[in-house]
Amino acid sequence: QVQLQQSGAEVGRPGASVKVSCKASGYSFTGYYMHWVRQAPGQGLEWMGIMNPRGGSATFAQKFEGRVTFTRDTSTSTVYMEISNLKSEDTAVYYCAREGATGWLRPAYYYDFWGQGTLVVASS
Amino acid sequence: QSVLTQPASVSGSPGQSITVSCTGTSSDIGGYNFVSWYQQHPGKAPKLIMFDVSTRPSGVSDRFSGSKSGKTASLTISGLQAEDEADYYCASYTSTSALRVFGGGTKVTVL
Numbered sequence: 001q002v003q004l005q006q007s008g009a010e011v012g013r014p015g016a017s018v019k020v021s022c023k024a025s026g027y028s029f030t031g032y033y034m035h036w037v038r039q040a041p042g043q044g045l046e047w048m049g050i051m052n053p054r055g056g057s058a059t060f061a062q063k064f065e066g067r068v069t070f071t072r073d074t075s076t077s078t079v080y081m082e083i084s085n086l087k088s089e090d091t092a093v094y095y096c097a098r099e100g101a102t103g104w105l106r107p108a109y110y111y112d113f114w115g116q117g118t119l120v121v122a123s124s
Numbered sequence: 125q126s127v128l129t130q131p132a133s134v135s136g137s138p139g140q141s142i143t144v145s146c147t148g149t150s151s152d153i154g155g156y157n158f159v160s161w162y163q164q165h166p167g168k169a170p171k172l173i174m175f176d177v178s179t180r181p182s183g184v185s186d187r188f189s190g191s192k193s194g195k196t197a198s199l200t201i202s203g204l205q206a207e208d209e210a211d212y213y214c215a216s217y218t219s220t221s222a223l224r225v226f227g228g229g230t231k232v233t234v235l
Contacts, residue, residue: 044229
């Protein structure tokens, strides 16, 4: 069965970097786009960006351009999200979410599986 | 401020039907049938309950239904049950550089 297993909670000082992992299993890793979505405490869902796990290319929401990077390791079917220059407003639960597909790397425009979420706290 | 507009809260009594709206623009909901809905219980990850406006994933109760008119999509929950109390989010593809957008979420309360 499809599973997305995320790494544990992180605490980072303002200005530092934090890296969250998302290990995929139960499907062909390179056949589905992966997204990152975050949710600040008591707030709604915020789309951060999308990654092509085959080639490694990524597109980000404008507010995250230059401060967030997505990488992947195809040998372990793991994607990573790193956010740098941490700010207090980055305190949130970060989710990886698989985009459904109508064919190999053909996006279906919905998220059919989600990781359990990783709490990132920006605090000095 | 979210790109898609949802009411902050909707409530209903057990057995009743409620509808959650989600309003966007011609660049997202009005231009494409790629609207999806997610249910989120406290402390849990979101769960897909509707995609392509009105298609239910396998295993989702048929008490949930979706529709769209112009720039507004709607999620209807019929025969409201206590377990339906949760936050609901709409999402859509967008032709703008944002690529994907969410609504601000609607808290559904079962009275």
